[in-house]
Amino acid sequence: MLLSILVGLVLAFAAPLLYRALGKFTVVPMVLLPAGLFTYFCTHISAVLEGSPVVQVHRWVPSLGINLQFTLDGLSLFFALLISSFGVLIMAYAGAYLKGNEQLGRFYLYLTMFMTAMLGVVLSSNVLALLIFWELTSISSYLLISFKHKDKVARASALQALLITNGGGLCLMAGLILLGIAGNNTYSFAELLQLRPELLQHELYIPIIVLLMLGAFTKSAQFPFHIWLPNAMAAPTPVSAYLHSATMVKAGIYLLARFSPMLGGTEAWNYTIMAVGATTAVVGAFLALQQLDLKAILAYTTISALGSLVTLIGIGSTFALEAMLVFLLAHALYKGALFMLAGTVDVATGTRDTTKLHLLGKRMPLVSVAAILAALSMAGMIPFFGFIGKELLYEGAFEAPAFAVPLTVAIVFSGIAFVAVAIRLSYGIFFRQSASEATEIKLHPVLGLWLPPLLLGILGLVFGLLPNFSVTPILNAAAGSIATNQQEELHLALWHGFNPILLLTILTLVLGTAFYFLTEKFTSWPVHLERIYSIGPGELYHKVQRLAARGARGLTTQVQTGSLHAYVAVIIITFILLVAGAIWQESLYAVITVDTMLSAFGNIRLNEYILILLIVPATLFVCKTDSRLIAITTLSMVGYAIALAYIFFGAPDLAATQFLIETLTAVLFVLVLHKLPTLKPVIKYKTNYAYITLSGIFGFTMAYVLVLVRQYPLTSELKAYYGATSWLEAKGRNIVNVILVDFRAFDTLGEITVLAVAAIGIFSLLKLYPEKGDQL
Known part of the structure; x- marks a missing residue:
């Protein structure tokens, strides 16, 4: 049954390519899919009628209780036969109804995905898997209605x-x-x-x-x-x-x-x-x-x-x-x-x-x-x-x-x-x-x-x-x-x-x-x-929609001010308040003594002091300069200094990544920003003491948290676990890469998904308005 779902999804996304290759004859494979599914479900009729449901389990995320578990009992068989048999007739009818439509391949993509999602709903015997297919029916129906x-x-x-x-x-x-x-x-x-x-x-x-x-x-x-x-x-x-x-x-x-x-x-x-x-x-x-x-x-x-x-x-x-x-x-x-x-x-x-x-x-x-x-x-x-x-x-x-x-x-x-x-x-x-x-x-x-x-x-x-x-x-x-x-x-x-x-x-x-x-x-x-x-309900829906749009505009106006300084300030203030609240609630404000502070800062090595002498003046100089080129160069100095810090603390892989990113960023910024007019700072460095004060408080908060962390022994066995299992289980010698790809795979997958969605959105906009693509 899982194979039936996968075949349906694969053929759905292949439909536009099939239409380019087969033209009006695309209807043939699209009809054969539900016909094949109907035949497959018919082979299980005798077993189901005898009271022996067909159960298939495929472990997906067992730690969360999510498995691709499919059951073909009387009710799911009835619906599966209904969905697949009607799918045959609808696919054939759609080929004649939309004959000559250039978007027929796209239509078959949506319709096949819709049919497959419905089969997933009626076959799933894990409620969370059912929910996934349930939402897929909503998405595919949205695409069909807005065809x-x-x-x-x-x-x-x-x-x-x-x-x-x-x-x-x-x-x-x-x-x-x-x-x-x-x-x-x-x-x-x-x-x-x-x-x-x-x-x-x-x-x-x-x-x-x-x-x-x-x-x-x-x-x-x-x-x-x-x-x-x-x-x-x-x-x-x-x-x-x-x-x-x-x-x-x-x-x-x-x-x-x-x-x-x-x-x-x-x-x-x-x-x-x-x-x-x-x-x-x-x-x-x-x-x-x-x-x-x-x-x-x-x-x-x-x-x-x-x-x-x-x-x-x-x-x-x-x-x-x-x-x-x-x-x-x-x-x-x-x-x-x-x-x-x-x-x-x-x-x-x-x-x-x-x-x-x-x-x-x-x-x-x-x-x-x-x-x-x-x-x-x-x-x-x-x-x-x-x-x-x-x-x-x-x-x-x-x-x-x-x-x-x-x-x-x-x-x-x-x-x-x-x-x-x-x-x-x-x-x-x-x-x-x-x-x-x-x-x-x-x-x-x-x-x-x-x-x-x-x-x-x-x-x-x-x-x-x-x-x-x-x-x-x-x-x-x-x-x-x-x-x-x-x-x-x-x-x-x-x-x-x-x-x-x-x-x-x-x-x-x-x-x-x-x-x-x-x-x-x-x-x-x-x-x-x-x-x-x-x-009635129809008019109520429109009123709620208008009210929601008005509220969203008002909220956006208040929150999205267009000022990057304001956004960063809000983030920093929120962080400071959360940390201060946690420290006060746990009475951690009395943990750190003067001796503790002196011992924490007394262990700073000479090379670290040199890095501080590079980073602090460079940061202050970035705030004062009116030249974008000088600002980029100075920021790169800060980035390279941090990369050196990674080397000093035994993280050469991270340092190499930092060096590459800093170099690439500097080149790209220079290529783009040197064509812009002279920089006119929106905020005066000498007069804006509020941001200076906020930055100081933030720096003190981070220092306090770091010193506070040093008061407690690091008993975590995670480091040893990663070192012991990276090669044995994940077959990777680079522990950092293994952590990203295997141990924290969902985090990495989420980041890749965000980038992919953004790329698809940009590509769709360029394809939708080709006359504006040149300007973009």
Whole structure:
């Protein structure tokens, strides 16, 4: 499984190079990757169905409890198959949708990285590794949403999605760390699951579940964090189809489902999730009825569906969790198809406005067939898989142990809206009569634009007709991974006889049809409800953003004064105060005596006095000179004197480095600064006694600390350890180099990363604005 992740990442970053070499045929390797991953996961189906999860552990940072530990059980297998199979269709669809786009290679990079990150999320069984992949989905989705980076709306939408989901990611990180603390410093799902009784009784239980919920709610667009999802429609349609059907927004659902057997079952968990889910289902359905844009309609119905899924997780019964999985699959099938069809219609007609789309059926017969199949499944019509999913959804809410009536009302209202929307997206676009002429088709869809959604529509029908021969075993295995007391396996069927659930289904179809005929009234509501929307979550986000920007500007103005003297002074004052506070708190001010001071300074050798006579006058002369060239030369004298000090104290490697740096710095400074005008000091040396006094206090503080350190014996065995292990373990004779590369590798890696990021940023700016590159 680690190899699957690595192959995905390697191919992702190779996508731009492949596009340069293969052009439009780049779609072939990009389709083969998810197809190969799907095949790989299929080879483990029999083992998982027999109750033998596949576990792979790769030690990463064992001292911190971080291992690349992957587990393929029922739930992760279900999601992995969903992600990889949809990846095949989305990759093929993207090749046709973005045909001729010069940035197709870059798009495949982002999309493949997104798919790989999602696989990492569902396969990871170490919570910290899961967090890393979780954040990678946020970053890659940001890149996908802002793919049209020259579009201001796309950039703003991507930033909104990143801020909201990353805010939730920070909460998730805090929650997972607290979970590890409560779980005796273990971060393995299997071990934490065994500690469920202790976790439920722990004092950190409430903070843990609140933080985890915030992470899941932001990622899966639950109210009031749902606002980023409709705006994310600024992304190309293949992104929207993948994001809504099988990937990012389902990550939050996966997270709640995965932690449900570990942390669920309490009133705090169940009631909170039910309340948020039911509210989201109603809000999403209500807003979906008011939209005119195809992708906006689908986005809000996704929000509503996600709310229904979260509600079932909140109910928490075995049947509700099974119903959640069935409805999740049904939603993925028809929503992926409808999003791709929205993109196909947009490419063919140049518009997504439903008021301008009609009578497309005869001129795009295969597209209309795909739309009808997907819409019938979305409406919950028999014999489609959407019907089975909706029946179980209703039954799960109807049989909820608490708040069954309000939950059922919320879910049924969502279903009614789905029926109305399904009619709009099928009959309304392809067969509806209108007084105006039929919508003009500017470009007939190619094979890649109608075949993937058609296949999903057909699968929705096949899974509905033959559920127990196609998907029921995997759904049962997935339910067994999260249900704590699964006594009976799930058996799916189209007919369960006459019962209250069937009556609710009939009521849904009738009211949904009526709602369709009231479409014009619903779409006029935003004008009348403008005052309410002006104080909603969307407007609140913009107000917080503006307030944060204003506060950042004010803080920056106060802190970033542009004066290097002020910056250095603040650093020095802070250091002095911290040292003085520590000395006073530990009563170390009485440790040093006059004899101690005299003995410390009495051991100074003659050559050290000579160095002092070189450094001090040179430093004072730098402060007085008006010549940059003389200042550079004098500073070099100070640097070379310090290098000599390193030699005197037995550090020749450090001295050699100092000599090289001083020489290189002097040459570079001379090449650049000698062309500048005469130096005009901003601060007068003779008059600025404040800085002189501060420098003196700082020097005295450092001297005091050094003398203080001499009062205590140096019992550290670190020096001996480095000397003994540098060659035996790190195979390096130079101890300083071994310390930097091996013993302090993370420090060095951090420094290299900072430099690399800065270099990439500079290179990107030069590439983005080539006309300014010459000036720079």
